[in-house]
């Protein structure tokens with residue numbers, strides 16, 4: 001989503017050694033609902049996938065919020081039905097200190113029959 | 115049952131496949147597969163299994179044929195509009211291969227029929243559009259310790275994994291809840307669902323005949339826009355409500 005990417009770029013603080021660059025790729029239904037397939041985020045080192053979600057979805061349409069996120073104790077996190085994939089393996093969305101600079105995170109909402 | 119000379123004549127070209135051979139073909143002949151929903155995924159899947167000489171197919175598919183089925187449900191025909199889909203499935207598969215046995219159920223998977231459907235099969239293929247049906251089938255396969263090939267697609271993407279209860283994550287490990295806002299109708303090109311169907315058919319043929327490597331503990335993701343295939347390592351979820359510890363003591367065979 002070009003507008004969403006521009007929003008993220010404008011929010012980006014000056015380069016910090018404590019930040020990592022994560023490319024988030026949306027798959028399945030999330031990809032269809034989003035004007036773009038991937039978003040590049042700059043996040044605090046050690047951030048979990050759950051912690052990417054508020055930044056990822058800032059400015060996104062409600063339909064994408066519904067598919068990808070849920071609230072737990074007032075905190076926005078990845079919806080439990082969505083699979084988080086780091087490079088080529090699944091990753092626990094709440095786990096911190098797993099994402100490394102340059103990682104690609106794919107978010108895959110369930111798909112079913114044809 | 116042994117292979118007959120006629121079987122050898124029909125399946126000769128696939129018996130040449132390394133690892134399949136006479137022994138593999140005989141295993142296929144003596145196997146039964148359940149396919150739940152025989153639409154865009156299950157239709158081409160059933161067709162490939164029938165052509166390959168899988169001994170018995172159990173098909174579960176409800177409803178009557180509609181115009182909007184015809185772009186992908188390749189076992190449905192125009193003259194079948196308004197009539198039960200399952201009749202067309204049986205007729206077309208019997209035309210393709212009258213040697214095999216076909217058992218039909220004119221309903222989709224439900225709490226009431228799932229146990230009986232699964233118990234008759236050596237291998238189950240999950241091709242339903244609703245997550246309620248998918249998770250129900252998964253639960254029953256875990257309970258009866260039956261392998262489940264799970265094929266799915268959306269728009270220009272597809273995914274596939276082979277679930278072996280006790281050895282791999284189950285479907286509920288991957289998707290512990292039904293996603294919100296899922297619509298019964300979704301974008302599908304028949305060639306995409308048929309691609310996933312045929313990949314699923316290959317998994318089943320390898321599993322039953324005993325050759326090749328399976329997509330166990332692995333999710334295959336296909337992107338038809340870029341023609342990329344990705345293999346993702348998937349993990350068992352220790353708190354899974356269906357397979358839990360995924361060890362046999364917690365899972366009992368249902369009373370027959």
Ligand SMILES: [Zn+2]
Nearest residue numbers: 284287354357
């Ligand atoms: Zn499980």
